[in-house]
Amino acid sequence: MTRAYDPHSIEEKWQAVWESEGLYSVSEDASRPKKYVLEMFPYPSGDIHMGHVRNYSIGDVIARFSTMRGMNVLHPIGWDAFGLPAENAAIKSNTHPATWTYANIDKQAASFKRMGFSYDWDRTVKSCDVDYYRWGQWIFLKFWERGLVERKSSPVNWCPSCATVLANEQVIGEGVCWRCKSVVTKRELEQWYFKITEYAQELLDDLDALPGWPERVKTMQANWIGRSEGAEVDFALCDEAGEPTDTTITVFTTRPDTLFGCTFFLLAPEHPLVHELTHGTVYAADVQKVVAAAARETAVERASGEAEKLGAFTGRYVVNPVNGEKVPVWVSNYVLMEYGTGAVMAVPCGDQRDFEFARMYGLPIPPVVVAEDDPLLEQVREARERVLADVPWAEAYDGPGVMVQSGEFTGMPGGKASTGMRAVTEWLEARGQGRFSINFRLRDWLISRQRYWGNPIPAVHCPACGLLPVPEDQLPVVLPMDVDITKGETLADHPEFYETTCPKCGGAARRETDTMDTFTCSSWYYFRYCDARNSDALFGRDAADYWMPVDQYIGGIEHAILHLLYSRFFTKVFADMGLTSAREPFTNLLTQGMVKKDGETMSKSKGNVVAPEDMIARYGADALRAFILFMAPPDKDLDWNQDGLEGMFRFLGRLWRYVAELAEGPDGANAASDGASALPDEAAKALVRERHRVVGKVTDDVEHFGFNTALSAMMELLNAAGEYRRAASPELRDLALEREVAEVLTLLIAPYAPHMAEELWRNVLGHATSVHREPWPTWDPAQAAADEVEVVVQVNGKVRGRVVVPADASEDVLREAALAEPHVREHTEGRTVRKMVVVPGKLVNVVVG
RNA sequence: GCCCGGGUGGCGGAAUUGGCAGACGCGUCGGUCUCAAAAACCGAUGGCCGAAAGGCCGUGCGGGUUCGAUCCCCGCCCCGGGCACCA
Numbered sequence: 001m002t003r004a005y006d007p008h009s010i011e012e013k014w015q016a017v018w019e020s021e022g023l024y025s026v027s028e029d030a031s032r033p034k035k036y037v038l039e040m041f042p043y044p045s046g047d048i049h050m051g052h053v054r055n056y057s058i059g060d061v062i063a064r065f066s067t068m069r070g071m072n073v074l075h076p077i078g079w080d081a082f083g084l085p086a087e088n089a090a091i092k093s094n095t096h097p098a099t100w101t102y103a104n105i106d107k108q109a110a111s112f113k114r115m116g117f118s119y120d121w122d123r124t125v126k127s128c129d130v131d132y133y134r135w136g137q138w139i140f141l142k143f144w145e146r147g148l149v150e151r152k153s154s155p156v157n158w159c160p161s162c163a164t165v166l167a168n169e170q171v172i173g174e175g176v177c178w179r180c181k182s183v184v185t186k187r188e189l190e191q192w193y194f195k196i197t198e199y200a201q202e203l204l205d206d207l208d209a210l211p212g213w214p215e216r217v218k219t220m221q222a223n224w225i226g227r228s229e230g231a232e233v234d235f236a237l238c239d240e241a242g243e244p245t246d247t248t249i250t251v252f253t254t255r256p257d258t259l260f261g262c263t264f265f266l267l268a269p270e271h272p273l274v275h276e277l278t279h280g281t282v283y284a285a286d287v288q289k290v291v292a293a294a295a296r297e298t299a300v301e302r303a304s305g306e307a308e309k310l311g312a313f314t315g316r317y318v319v320n321p322v323n324g325e326k327v328p329v330w331v332s333n334y335v336l337m338e339y340g341t342g343a344v345m346a347v348p349c350g351d352q353r354d355f356e357f358a359r360m361y362g363l364p365i366p367p368v369v370v371a372e373d374d375p376l377l378e379q380v381r382e383a384r385e386r387v388l389a390d391v392p393w394a395e396a397y398d399g400p401g402v403m404v405q406s407g408e409f410t411g412m413p414g415g416k417a418s419t420g421m422r423a424v425t426e427w428l429e430a431r432g433q434g435r436f437s438i439n440f441r442l443r444d445w446l447i448s449r450q451r452y453w454g455n456p457i458p459a460v461h462c463p464a465c466g467l468l469p470v471p472e473d474q475l476p477v478v479l480p481m482d483v484d485i486t487k488g489e490t491l492a493d494h495p496e497f498y499e500t501t502c503p504k505c506g507g508a509a510r511r512e513t514d515t516m517d518t519f520t521c522s523s524w525y526y527f528r529y530c531d532a533r534n535s536d537a538l539f540g541r542d543a544a545d546y547w548m549p550v551d552q553y554i555g556g557i558e559h560a561i562l563h564l565l566y567s568r569f570f571t572k573v574f575a576d577m578g579l580t581s582a583r584e585p586f587t588n589l590l591t592q593g594m595v596k597k598d599g600e601t602m603s604k605s606k607g608n609v610v611a612p613e614d615m616i617a618r619y620g621a622d623a624l625r626a627f628i629l630f631m632a633p634p635d636k637d638l639d640w641n642q643d644g645l646e647g648m649f650r651f652l653g654r655l656w657r658y659v660a661e662l663a664e665g666p667d668g669a670n671a672a673s674d675g676a677s678a679l680p681d682e683a684a685k686a687l688v689r690e691r692h693r694v695v696g697k698v699t700d701d702v703e704h705f706g707f708n709t710a711l712s713a714m715m716e717l718l719n720a721a722g723e724y725r726r727a728a729s730p731e732l733r734d735l736a737l738e739r740e741v742a743e744v745l746t747l748l749i750a751p752y753a754p755h756m757a758e759e760l761w762r763n764v765l766g767h768a769t770s771v772h773r774e775p776w777p778t779w780d781p782a783q784a785a786a787d788e789v790e791v792v793v794q795v796n797g798k799v800r801g802r803v804v805v806p807a808d809a810s811e812d813v814l815r816e817a818a819l820a821e822p823h824v825r826e827h828t829e830g831r832t833v834r835k836m837v838v839v840p841g842k843l844v845n846v847v848v849g
Numbered sequence: 850g851c852c853c854g855g856g857u858g859g860c861g862g863a864a865u866u867g868g869c870a871g872a873c874g875c876g877u878c879g880g881u882c883u884c885a886a887a888a889a890c891c892g893a894u895g896g897c898c899g900a901a902a903g904g905c906c907g908u909g910c911g912g913g914u915u916c917g918a919u920c921c922c923c924g925c926c927c928c929g930g931g932c933a934c935c936a
Contacts, residue, residue, distance in 0.1 A: 219852075220853090223852085255936080309934080332934095336936090338935090340935075439935080439936090440935095561931095630862095632861070636862095639861075641861065643875055644875055653889090654889095709873080712874075713873080715874075716873070722890095726891095797916060802869080834916090837916050837917075
């Protein structure tokens, strides 16, 4: 009696065997091509959820498949273990964040092991281990040496719920915190930054070097970096009497060709000159109203562009360098201090915001770039001086056109990146009043956090020597464990930590008490995996050169900017430091979709969480892994459905029975009998064809992440095997062929259902070594091809019949066969055949009139 | 508002990108086995008309190109995501 498929009796058994055999431990091996397969660094929240199951199952299939294809595969796992949830949980449950974190890591690692993922656990890292984070501090010091660390005061994003600052990338959607979704506010604070903007151009340019990334992700990064080409223009500031001074205010503009249409000038409410220019004047009160209103605006209102435009005249003027005109300086909330210089030349005819502002405050709107098809052009085409002070338009025009009322530039083409734009900039450059310039939307990365559970920033504030790095030989700065987190203490409340001596003068000094953004920990972990136990260096050059870059990275789309941009930045700096030859960390990126329930994201608060553990308990890890991959293509969102899991369990059971019954043989006889005596009948030929076709299809599908269709193809092969068994007479069954199909199916399913495949391979089919070390089955396209094909015959585009012809039938043979088909004849009877379209091997279309 | 995705049976999804729409699975219905049930196995399953043969309709909607369109083009509608006062 054949043993039934029982995942519970085999899964944990094989997990233990694999571990003791060291099946997934790898080392550098020059004789095989390497492949580095990596899933995004998990935060150890303790519970694994379906998103994890999906993410790590995708990676595991790719890793196991690659091994079977002959590659030396690095597939590591570790824990992104610093972060706020640990602190919040600790406060709530009166434990230490470390206790909570390490317990969660153990729990989650056990769940991952229970899923049967093929990780090299010897390389595991935990970012809260001092052996790990000391290298984060070392990186900080190296960045500092290279001038990539800066401490400066500026308006920053503050999350009131997390009680800490956030980097720009970490404010998402309508101005909310990426982690807790609270509305973020602005505060002026002195903070630590990594100067990622130094790499803005390279981060943008090298997106082109990533053909293996989704277009969507690259577009999002390009938009985030936000490169604009234009010019800086210097405007001389006039004194209170209206006389030009030597002080200039510089603006950035993408449209220097519209400079002749500049009729006012704007400063951001936060601009330092605002107070200086208006203090003690009659304009101060009105200006203050705008400044105060802007300060009250939430990030949401400000970012949405829906806030009402407010403005106030400062009483001062600047001189337009192209025509010497004095234009009034206003303050307005629609000018952002963070972008460009915080000052703007307003050209109302060419910019919708300036247009609206001008209409609101009665400022003139002279046209300077007019579209070719605009009737207004005839009125002003030849005018070099301003003859028309206001446009009859309902809105601004920012497209290409002809420059008018623009002095010597009149008649030139204007618009973005136009000859007029270049001519005006060159004119300014020749006079020292402007220059070509490129502006990025990307801001420097704010990395300091006012929280405890993170990597301490290795710096010292000395009253005598100023700000100093902790010397390299004094690393690591160990995070003290005796902080009372339940009282809300941070390092700043901990004198034993912050009281120190200056590394330079030896006097009393204060240690920096901010910790680093957790995104710094996840920006280099993939390098550490290459050489995880190295105690002398972040990683050895040889190990990194062998493994890096990551060949296949898998994770959620939510990191399209955040983690993926930071990691690209770190890798580029590492390359410039000579640590690695990789300039990009992740060659191929797969962004997997979300796992939902009834169209909604699973969450405890909604009470719709499906626990993977419950599913494993019922159907085993193999069915769960295979099913989540079968449900949908990996990059699409999917809606959880338990009935389908049941179906996958049934398929595995069918496959099990097929292999097991065959191995035991009919009536207990050994199935490995000589099948050569059996006649190669049509049924056997069909099964051989299917075997080759399916191996080819599964191979191709996995390479393109078509896990769902790969599984369908395996089901088709099993169905074909069943049909063969029923069709072939018992005495003529080709048992050798059936045995081959059974082995092929076991090999094909191995990456998806590794435990079942292993049990079948070793204990049922009787092989001595692991299925996961077997070479991937080969296939012969010639044997996959049928010698006869069914060709569809259409009459006027409608299918009217089918004919079976040799696969290599000529067009003439096809024509003849098509016209002879009885049903086709009915439809062509008495009508003229005007044309016949023949697609060999596929279709014939008879066009009749 | 702008930029990407996407819309296919009762459901998840296929269709080698211009060549049999609906593979595979779920669900449903019918059958075999059984005292019965479960499991397993077999069969049917887009809609409408028809006893059947067969016919008509059908990939969000409306046009177009083509011998032929889920696929390409034009114009809409809906869903999801990203960006959004960036000068």
